[in-house]
Amino acid sequence: MGAESTLVIGAGLCGLTVAAGLARAGVPVTVLDKSRGLGGRLATRRAGDWRFDHGAQYLRPKSDAFAAFMGGLGPADWPQVPGARVGTPGMSALVKPLSSGLDVRTGQGVSGLARTGGAWLATDRDGVELARAAQLVLAVPAPQAAALLPDDPLGVQAGAVPMDPCWTLMAAFEARPDLPDAMRKTDAALGWIARDGGKPGRTGETWVAQASAGWTRAHLDLPRDAAAAALLDLLRARAGGRLPGVLHADAHRWLYAQAAVPLGQGCLSDPARGLVIAGDWCLGPRAEDAFHSAQVALAALGH
DSSP, X not given: OOSOOEEEEOOBHHHHHHHHHHHHTTOOEEEEESSSSSBTTSOOEEETTEEEOOSOXXXXXXXXXXXXXXXTTOOEEOTTSTTOEEOSSOGGGGGHHHHTTSEEEESOOOOEEEEETTEEEEEOTTOOEEEXXXXXXXXXXXXXXXXXXXXXXXXXXHHTSOEEEEEEEEEEESSOOSSOSEEESOSSSEEEEEOGGGSTTOOSEEEEEEEOHHHHHHTTTOXXXXXXXXXXXXXXXXXXXXXXXXXXXXXXXXXXXXXXXXXXXXXEEEGGGTEEEOOGGGTOSSHHHHHHHHHHHHHHTTO
């Protein structure tokens, strides 16, 4: 595809890895993301002085390539989980080095995509142009890629990848609950409990609890405050029926948290039209899968 200008939609780990790789190769690149911050599910929510890693809890490199890549992002060890690496003061800090020097525009919700005059045009909900480029990389969850390209063969392929949702509790307490620092697959309702305040660079008794896909689906349309209350009840049950005084409780719904059945290939691409669709959902449920998908996407773009 050459060194033509490229538009990347999605400023998560995959999108920023692609954009940084293109920039190193001298390709003009613009990154758009609908969120206010960077990182996608490498996310950190702030509430006063508290921080909650309400997406990916940690990274544990399996491949040498990802381990080397992670080393350049400044992670810290989380001793309570062997081999786990975390960003400080939050997981979202890991992607900031990737965005250095890039044209990244947050708060830019793309509603329309069209290829016209040899270029891809991205527009907002009012039809106002946001950006245009010769090449397009969609680094968003599969259903979002499908919604942006509903009649495109690659969009149809992306739309066939099922993704699981996840309700996440973010809570702060007056004292430590009677729980270990990390618990995985605790029961049918809660898939993960973590003492975020025990990670490097954090303070306070801040905790994150993530519901299972099954529980989330059964409660998908709960109002946020109701979801937080229900998740607190689940956490209380896991803590022996008692929790310390609650200082803060909120919930976040990840509608597309993980691929239930990955695509099974590194990315979708159409070189003739300068189109690539990539993301962790192409290969698996881990952040490392987003990195490897980005490498395949870069190769598809000729870099």
